[in-house]
Amino acid sequence: MSNSFTKQFRKHWFAVEATPIYVIIGGVCVGASWYLYRLAMGPTIQWTKSNPTPWNSIKPNQTTKMMTVNHQADGKWSRDSL
Template structure:
């Protein structure tokens, strides 16, 4: 507690510390929120009911990437259902 009280006493004389503390507090709280969120749900599943494993429906040669670099595909992938 001594360090926190010392910081508060010094902050009264230097008001330029308040925006830094606010930005740092926002960043730390956002990092904590995201780490808790990722720890509770580490995988991304868009549709839990129809197909839990959509990557098993992709055939060889289908283009499923948004950007392809130095790759050529014969067919284009289409989503059959939502």
């Protein structure tokens, strides 16, 4: 009983027709992980031990964008440490 179940499982799970599906799903998972890592380490957010929540240090009138349209702000945001 166990031997026939194993044969049937391997026959359907490791079928040649299913290989492209595994490659595509694996590529999507790797690509999504890379993109999330890229977003987390980008220049807009700085993750340091001294500033674990960088979004809390921005004051109400500061602008964090390089170019703003129809926005009046008194102060400018600067990235002090890298």
